[in-house]
Amino acid sequence: MKKFLLILIAVTFYAEADLKMSLEEELETLMPKVIEWRHDIHQHPELGNREFRTSNKIKVHLESLGIEVESGIAYTGLVGMIKGGKPGPTIALRADMDALPVEEKTGLPFASKVRTTYLGNEVGVMHACGHDAHVAILMGVAEFLAKNKEELKGNVMLIFQPAEEGPPEDEGGGAKMMLQEGIFERYNPEVIFGLHVTNIPNGVLSVKSGPAMAAASAYRITVKGVQAHGSTPWSGIDPIMATAQLIESLNTVVSRRINIINNPAVLSVGLVQAGTRNNIIPEESMIMGTIRTFDPVLRKEIYDEIEQIAAGVAVGTGTEIKVEFDVGGFYPVTVNNPELVSKMTDSLKQASPGKFFESNTPVTGAEDFSYFSQEIPGLYFWLGINKPGAEASANFGDKTEVAGNHSPYFYVDDSALDEGVKALTYLVLDYPEKF
Numbered sequence: 157m158k159k160f161l162l163i164l165i166a167v168t169f170y171a172e173a174d175l176k177m178s179l180e181e182e183l184e185t186l187m188p189k190v191i192e193w194r195h196d197i198h199q200h201p202e203l204g205n206r207e208f209r210t211s212n213k214i215k216v217h218l219e220s221l222g223i224e225v226e227s228g229i230a231y232t233g234l235v236g237m238i239k240g241g242k243p244g245p246t247i248a249l250r251a252d253m254d255a256l257p258v259e260e261k262t263g264l265p266f267a268s269k270v271r272t273t274y275l276g277n278e279v280g281v282m283h284a285c286g287h288d289a290h291v292a293i294l295m296g297v298a299e300f301l302a303k304n305k306e307e308l309k310g311n312v313m314l315i316f317q318p319a320e321e322g323p324p325e326d327e328g329g330g331a332k333m334m335l336q337e338g339i340f341e342r343y344n345p346e347v348i349f350g351l352h353v354t355n356i357p358n359g360v361l362s363v364k365s366g367p368a369m370a371a372a373s374a375y376r377i378t379v380k381g382v383q384a385h386g387s388t389p390w391s392g393i394d395p396i397m398a399t400a401q402l403i404e405s406l407n408t409v410v411s412r413r414i415n416i417i418n419n420p421a422v423l424s425v426g427l428v429q430a431g432t433r434n435n436i437i438p439e440e441s442m443i444m445g446t447i448r449t450f451d452p453v454l455r456k457e458i459y460d461e462i463e464q465i466a467a468g469v470a471v472g473t474g475t476e477i478k479v480e481f482d483v484g485g486f487y488p489v490t491v492n493n494p495e496l497v498s499k500m501t502d503s504l505k506q507a508s509p510g511k512f513f514e515s516n517t518p519v520t521g522a523e524d525f526s527y528f529s530q531e532i533p534g535l536y537f538w539l540g541i542n543k544p545g546a547e548a549s550a551n552f553g554d555k556t557e558v559a560g561n562h563s564p565y566f567y568v569d570d571s572a573l574d575e576g577v578k579a580l581t582y583l584v585l586d587y588p589e590k591f
Contacts, residue, residue: 175307175585176506179300183574186296190577191570193217194292195266198568201255201281201288203272204319205329207232210253210291214316217295221302223314226342230333236314237343238301244310244588248345248532249580250331250525251287251294252320258282261564275427284566286353289541291316293351293576300581309588313343320524322374325484331524332485340531347496347591348534349583350525351576353541353568355558359575360540361508364515365497368536369490370420370448371455372522374483377402377466379441380476386435395441396430398473403428403443405465413461414454422448422520423458447481448520450489490526493533499590500535500583507578511540521561537579541572 193213200209211232218225218236226235232253259280260268270281283289294314301312315334323329356362379399384392403425410416410423423445430441449455463479470477497514505512515538525536542558559565 175304176582178304179578179581182300183577186299186577187574189299190292190296190573193295194288194568194570194573197288197291198264198283199266199268201268201270201283202253203257203274203281204254204321204323205231205327207253207318211316211318214253214291214295218298218314221299223298223302229337229339230318230329231327232318233334234314234316235339235343236298236316238298238305238308238312238314240308240310240312241306242309244308245346245591246311246313246344247584247587248313248315248343248348248528249294249297249584250315250317250348250350250528251290252317253287253291254319254321255281255287256284256321256562258284258562258564260284262567264567280564282564282566284563285321285561286541286566286568287320289353289568289573289576290351293573293580296573296577297580297584300577301584308584311343312584313345315339315348315528322484328485330485331527335527335531345532347587348525348528348532349580350528350534350536351539351579352523352536353539353572353576355542355560355566356538356540357511358540358542358544358546358569359508359572360511360513361504361537361575361579362513362515362540363492363497363501363504363535363537364518365492365494367450367489367518368492369518369523369526370422370450370520371452371489371526372487373447373455373481374444375447375462376442376444376480376483377462378478378480379443380478381437381439381441381474383439384437386437389437392437393474394437395439395475396437398469398475398477399428399430399441399443401469401473402466402477405469406445406462409458409461409465414457416454419449419451419454420518420520421450421454421458422446423462444483448522450518487522487524488526488530490523490536491529492535493529496533496535500586503582503586504537504579507582508575511575535583539572539576539579541568543567543569544571
């Protein structure tokens with residue numbers, strides 16, 4: 157019996173090794189396609205819940221591989237199912253599809269020139285967070301796994317998700333909506349894996365066990381005054397002056413008003429809107445921003461501080477001020493299952509030899525992957541896409557001169573994408589043997 161088990165383990169090991177060797181051999185022909193897909197998606201970016209072209213491109217590709225596809229989930233989302241030839245669990249892989257209201261300034265030959273209207277303003281649209289890379293990587297993984305499905309243990313659920321950056325306020329969307337529409341009930345995945353490209357050294361894979369990314373809330377503060385001629389400001393109540401006081405005071409919440417020694421927090425202002433003309437004091441102004449926390453108690457404290465500041469400014473300026481939190485939804489903390497991280501780290505190391513590191517520091521970015529990993533064990537990791545040579549340190553705090561996510565200069569070096577394809581594929585191949 158013991159001898160039989162040893163033989164079975166050996167056969168299993170060599171079967172996995174054979175598939176990994178097959179992937180290495182096929183990367184030469186697969187990666188040019190992955191890069192071509194990314195460039196095309198990058199050149200034609202779409203905002204959340206508007207990813208019609210991207211979704212159709214994915215659907216056509218998956219169906220060409222013989223993969224069963226369910227589309228129209230949470231507006232534009234898709235799920236593809238690869239049914240393996242051997243018994244095993246269903247493993248979910250997720251890629252987000254949406255772009256950002258950012259005007260691209262990279263100068264790339266495939267740079268986006270798309271423009272649209274967002275929050276009443278004409279804006280550029282750009283894949284400034286690398287979701288084009290996420291989609292292309294998962295399309296490549298799908299092609300390899302579908303080709304070798306008879307050797308797979310279990311099934312692979314491919315989730316292409318819209319609106320990770322936040323859906324329009326009155327629509328809903330993203331991971332939360334896909335779950336509400338029952339994708340986990342229908343496909344019953346046991347575990348989920350995902351990745352995010354960022355500006356760390358080329359090909360580096362990194363993961364943080366436990367709380368890895370912050371909870372995120374958008375806030376909106378509306379200030380109402382009394383409109384007047386700019387030459388007679390005393391005849392009105394100036395909401396712009398009140399907004400300036402608000403912004404200055406909000407910047408003291410994290411830096412001066414609360415204790416963040418043990419719990420990181422961020423409060424930022426990202427949008428200010430007021431006025432139509434230089435010589436008119438407007439009736440109303442508005443600011444929006446983001447709050448990032450890891451502790452719900454601290455988050456409530458920040459909410460309270462903002463409301464106190466707003467009340468004080470309203471009294472001092474004679475304005476009416478309305479504060480709203482969780483505008484457009486709320487993202488929980490993204491937690492990486494510690495057991496998954498412990499057992500699957502070797503797969504990431506194999507995918508990027510000598511370039512893996514396990515981080516001890518959570519990041520204040522946020523992800524609605526957190527909704528998926530609240531339902532089933534999840535592992536979310538980082539892929540470095542800096543140009544070779546722009547890799548001074550594998551440390552999130554040392555990004556040299558490379559533009560970060562959400563910058564109009566954000567750049568994905570295509571030579572790093574094969575590590576992403578290998579990482580997701582290796583996780584699928586190794587998981588059934590580790591759990």
